[in-house]
Amino acid sequence: MTPYDYDLIVIGSGPGGQKAAIAGAKLGKRVAIIDKQEMVGGVCANTGTIPSKTLREAVMFLTGMSQRELYGASYRVKQDITINDLMARTQHVIGREVQVVRAQLHRNGIDLLNGFGRFVDEHTVMVDGAHRGDHTTISGEFIVIATGTTPARPSVVDFDEERILDSDEVFALTEIPSSLVVVGAGVIGIEYASMFAALGTRVTVVEQREKMLDFCDPEIVESLKFHLRDQAVTFRFGEKVVNVEVSQGGTITTLASGKRIPASAVMYSAGRQGTTEKLDLAAAGLEADNRGRLSVDEHYRTPVEHIYAVGDVIGFPALAATSMDQGRLAAYHAFGEPVHDLTALQPIGIYTIPEISYCGATETELTSSAVPYEVGISRYRELARGQIIGDAYGMLKLLVSTVDRKILGVHVFGTGATDLVHIGQAVMGCGGTVDYLVDTVFNYPTLSEAYKIAALDATNKIRALDRFTTR
Numbered sequence: 001m002t003p004y005d006y007d008l009i010v011i012g013s014g015p016g017g018q019k020a021a022i023a024g025a026k027l028g029k030r031v032a033i034i035d036k037q038e039m040v041g042g043v044c045a046n047t048g049t050i051p052s053k054t055l056r057e058a059v060m061f062l063t064g065m066s067q068r069e070l071y072g073a074s075y076r077v078k079q080d081i082t083i084n085d086l087m088a089r090t091q092h093v094i095g096r097e098v099q100v101v102r103a104q105l106h107r108n109g110i111d112l113l114n115g116f117g118r119f120v121d122e123h124t125v126m127v128d129g130a131h132r133g134d135h136t137t138i139s140g141e142f143i144v145i146a147t148g149t150t151p152a153r154p155s156v157v158d159f160d161e162e163r164i165l166d167s168d169e170v171f172a173l174t175e176i177p178s179s180l181v182v183v184g185a186g187v188i189g190i191e192y193a194s195m196f197a198a199l200g201t202r203v204t205v206v207e208q209r210e211k212m213l214d215f216c217d218p219e220i221v222e223s224l225k226f227h228l229r230d231q232a233v234t235f236r237f238g239e240k241v242v243n244v245e246v247s248q249g250g251t252i253t254t255l256a257s258g259k260r261i262p263a264s265a266v267m268y269s270a271g272r273q274g275t276t277e278k279l280d281l282a283a284a285g286l287e288a289d290n291r292g293r294l295s296v297d298e299h300y301r302t303p304v305e306h307i308y309a310v311g312d313v314i315g316f317p318a319l320a321a322t323s324m325d326q327g328r329l330a331a332y333h334a335f336g337e338p339v340h341d342l343t344a345l346q347p348i349g350i351y352t353i354p355e356i357s358y359c360g361a362t363e364t365e366l367t368s369s370a371v372p373y374e375v376g377i378s379r380y381r382e383l384a385r386g387q388i389i390g391d392a393y394g395m396l397k398l399l400v401s402t403v404d405r406k407i408l409g410v411h412v413f414g415t416g417a418t419d420l421v422h423i424g425q426a427v428m429g430c431g432g433t434v435d436y437l438v439d440t441v442f443n444y445p446t447l448s449e450a451y452k453i454a455a456l457d458a459t460n461k462i463r464a465l466d467r468f469t470t471r
């Protein structure tokens, strides 16, 4: 027994916090997890990943988007889609997800304390409940901070949750805006821009950088921009929003260049800030950087060694996918359980319409580090499954080493991209070569067959190169 109330206290119940708590409980430890009643499941379940992906699914289904290649441009499942149609599905899925989280915590014997945690000292956390004067103080041998992020809001802008929103407030919309300015072309901005464009909203995206999603394959980003422009999205790159006013009919967004954009609503998706401001970090001997983020070592330990931090609060890559594993690894490390580091091959999935996913290197990275490679491409329109589902634009691209024929990167655009990428990830993770994909029989007709076609394309190009060089 230790002198502490708990072996592990976790602050925040998003993906990172949940997995840290469950990993601790599986090791037989006494664990408490703290979050506000209405936020159990974190940003992920309540305002971020799950609601946005469910909204996307509702948009795809009700607009009939994915069926128009087959039934014509005017095909719709429902003519007048309302915000209630979209929100009904979203609320249902959020409710179910939160139940799953609660049940998992409960059956693992984890105490869920409803309230807001803050440090009293480096082993003690005060939980402020929903009501005034409702406080509990608990102590823990180890503490995991998994408090995530909140949208960054410029102080000069008057957010009113109605016409000027941040990306967490999309679900408070009372109607689908006829026009929308999206400030910031990061992942959140572009995902929502593509959903509203599919609903028929005239979207203008303003981004201060010259490019968007510059960590992705440039060819795929070009394809996405082409699709979005086709859905009446206007891009303003290299432009900065300096002011937003509410006018009688809606909003006016003013750019540094002097342009003024009228729209029914404005959504800010211009980055996020670590939720550490009210944690009283100083009482635990910790401090955050200017974006509210905490620094950690390779074991997710903060400079105060029994306090760990995981998930979005430690910054990049800030994904639900990676946060979960960070939480698990932090708890295992705290209790001396052997762990394997996360593999360097982390997938990226962007749920735009159409979706994007990749794993491994990009062409830009290989070129700048002078790694010779060949590209193999498969287009969905040449796959039987692509024809059957009516996806005429999808593509899968393999980057193959011309030295040892290993797969160096896989980039997918179109239906099922975020699932398909994992075949490439597995082959790369096992050190596989392009020949494995050439010699593998895939189910037919499937989208997975794209791997074989792309692998054949790459090997044909490599053979052509060999022919020229050996003659």
Ligand SMILES: Cc1cc2nc3c(=O)[nH]c(=O)nc-3n(C[C@H](O)[C@H](O)[C@H](O)COP(=O)(O)OP(=O)(O)OC[C@H]3O[C@@H](n4cnc5c(N)ncnc54)[C@H](O)[C@@H]3O)c2cc1C
Pocket (backbone or CB within 6 Å): 011, 012, 013, 014, 015, 016, 017, 034, 035, 036, 039, 040, 041, 042, 043, 044, 045, 047, 048, 049, 050, 052, 053, 115, 116, 117, 118, 146, 147, 148, 149, 167, 188, 275, 278, 279, 310, 311, 312, 313, 318, 319, 320, 321, 322, 323, 349, 351
């Ligand atoms: C719109 C949107 C879409 C996204 N889509 C994807 C996606 O498709 N795929 C993907 O992998 N990732 C996606 N993400 C990112 C993903 O949601 C985050 O990476 C993930 O939620 C981070 O998990 P976390 O453990 O850091 O905690 P979070 O989910 O950020 O939750 C933190 C929790 O801590 C609580 N908290 C904060 N301070 C305290 C305190 N002092 N006391 C008690 N509790 C506190 C909060 O109430 C919150 O519940 C998306 C994010 C957004 C915003």
Ligand SMILES: NC(=O)c1ccc[n+]([C@@H]2O[C@H](COP(=O)([O-])OP(=O)(O)OC[C@H]3O[C@@H](n4cnc5c(N)ncnc54)[C@H](O)[C@@H]3O)[C@@H](O)[C@H]2O)c1
Pocket (backbone or CB within 6 Å): 183, 184, 185, 186, 187, 188, 189, 191, 206, 207, 208, 209, 239, 240, 241, 242, 269, 270, 271, 272, 317, 318, 319, 349, 350, 351
């Ligand atoms: N599918 C996914 O995996 C997924 C989906 C959504 C979010 N996320 C995660 O959430 C995190 C936050 O995403 P985000 O999109 O908010 O942040 P971000 O920081 O990636 O993007 C914000 C963008 O806004 C621009 N910007 C800032 N101020 C501006 C201004 N005044 N005018 C014009 N442009 C401006 C910035 O240049 C930047 O490109 C990401 O790190 C991402 O990992 C992941």
